[in-house]
Amino acid sequence: MKITTVLQVCVAFVLCSPRAVAGSPVDCPGQDTAGTSCTISIEKLLERAVQHAELIYRFSEDSKLMFDEMLISYGMNLHIPEGTMCAPKTVPVPLSKSEIQEISDKWILHSILILAQFWIDPLVEVQASLESYENVPSALLTRSKWISTKLMSLEQGIIVLIRQILGEGSLALEGPEQTSDRFVSSSKLETVRRDYSVIYCFRKDAHKMQSFLKLLKCRQIDKENCSLF
């Protein structure tokens, strides 16, 4: 136990300080971080995380709508995504409120983290791919760029939250197999389809993240009032 705690402390120290220098979303106000993690209250952290998730979701919704308009201008109709587009995650994510209320905070946090980590790369790809489109609305480009940026900061925040709430070290990212198909688009249509599916599926996951975080926040702050029925 001692060793693990020592390891945890070391890891925390390692993680915290460079992150503080790197300007993590969690600001450490000039405290002596030696041996301790950056302390911002959990409430604030959760609030920030919720705001992040809300904004991300809203932007993803706008992006999807814009993409739909763009596709209509192209003459394509892809508004019914194929079921395989949104690949199930390796970690089962709760899909109902009851499920969510049954699972623990740990699970929620982990789920959010998994989701966030899952979508960082695809979003970057889509961002790059969107720029090659014709008549792409600039708002779509800016939004997608913004989403990927914020998603990364959200991921880091979740990590801090995990560390603070759960007291665990950083989770080991799962291997690159998370990345779904990294296919080389053969045709434009495929590329479009892929991009659309990314945006579409990400929108759902963003909503998930938002809902999870809200629920988590309620649980953490106001345990009594948050109904767990």
Added chain:
Amino acid sequence: MRNSGAVLILSFIAKLISQAAGVSAPGKPRLTSCRSPEKETFTCWWEPGYDGGLPTTYALYYRLENSETIYECPDYRTAGDNSCFFNKNDTSLWVNYNITVVATNALGKNISDPVEVDVAYIVQPNTPENVTAVVVDEDQGPFVRVSWEKPRTADTRSGWITLQYQLRVKQKKDKEWEEYDAGMQKYYNVFSLHPDKEFMVQVRCKPDHGFWSEWTQTTYVKMPDYIPRERSLWIMITIFSVFIVLILTWTLNVKRNSVKLCLLPPVPGPKIKGFDKQLLKSGKSEEVFNSLVIQGFPPTIDYDDLLVEYLEVYDNEEQELVLDSKDLSEDCMKSKSPSDCDSGRGSCDSRTLLLEKCMVRREGSRRDQHQYSQHGETSWASTESSECQGLEPGSPEFSDGRVKTWPVVFSSPQPHHHYQVEAVKPVYHSVPEILNHSSPHAMPTNYQNLHHQDIQQQEGRFGKPACRHSQSYTHFNLDGLDTPAPGVSPSRSLEYVEVQRVNLENMLLLRPLSDQNREPEGSDYAGEDYSKVKEVTSNNILLLQRDTSHQCADDYSQAGQCTTQQPPHPCKPVIYQSHSGMPQEGMRVMGNGYVDTTVLMPSY
């Protein structure tokens, strides 16, 4: 081959028969909507197609994404007909449901188009509950506070659903609703509603991602009757009136001169000649009035000067007679200038004047021999030079300008003032030279002294004496000279004589002073030769008594208080009465009634 052919033919015949019977397979149903009120359950509704005339059953099947398992709708009843209710256990969020409806009847079935549903995005909450609208009265005016509660099913407390609300208000007669966004709060204050009107209020809500709920039932609220914007109305009235006042003030200011003229008409200033308004305004009243004051008025009499002791009468050849009556009169008459007749004066056509004139004309040196008692100046000078038609006020009888007898008053050659004030100044008398004729029988060159009594200060007007014609005077003189008055010893030496009296012929009866044995009282002389001096006026005019009846034994130095009209005094002038209506002013006229008050009286 034959069987298939037979089957086909049979089916075809069956179809024809069924069509002839009017029954067919059901029409295609259609999913109209799927809704989740709280993001935990959801319901789908479909619309059945043509049932084909046969009883048709409907079944809903769904398939989750990433799964090929087809499930059937767990609950067809809860939500009513043609609906499928998914409870919590069957609801998965963020998962696409592929839902289809199948209609089946005896003749066939029909499948609707599939619909992809993600429960998270079909949330349409129930309507808010317990909408209340109350009127709140405050200083600024009453307003309506609308409050409500969240729909019962929505779990906003845990943050599972975040709802935002919206309300709308209108009057019954209005067409358009007035919408207000209330955000996530559960109350709202509505201001600026019309008083004494009834309003309808409705509320609805929406999740942050989802559909708007239905509007609630209408809640009615009635506004009380109040005066809106009372304070602002008063402020408007005040500002408006202030504005009007400012305009009026400015107009008055611009037109203040004419307003001043209207309200305060200018006071006419004094129009006195010689009156300087500026001096008056400057406040130096003394200077103002000084300019109005005529120097020499009121006449200040130096009484001493009035006391003429002696009357010098020259009996000198060199000295001509003052009067050569006719010649003189002619000359003097000629010399009369017709101008300047002052009414206030006595008759100025007096011989004395003429005398003076003539004398002045002839020799200036004669003056040296004359004694003039000069007191101030009068307008006598004017009388000298002019023919005075002296009119006695109130005595028209003397309008002929009779000249007075005695004495001639000469005025110093001072500028003739037209102001009345100067007339107050005492006229100095210069006792005319009574020249004795150079005739041998002329009267001795005696100085005739006239004792003057104190002359009363003449004030104001002097009665115009009757001016006798100078003729008589001349006569008198001549007579006096020619006929040696009894008692007067003609001598060629200078001797003081006394005027005893003036006779009827206006002759001065003289007697030498040496005759001291004369009775003080006027003895009865010829009566006609003597006149008694009543008094001497302030202008050194001898007022002689006029009494024809008896003589005065008084001392001739004294003048009695006799008037012709009043002979109570025993002293009576002997001289004729030339006129009856003597002027009574100051009792000065007497003697022959010849008082030349012209010299006394300033002309006005």
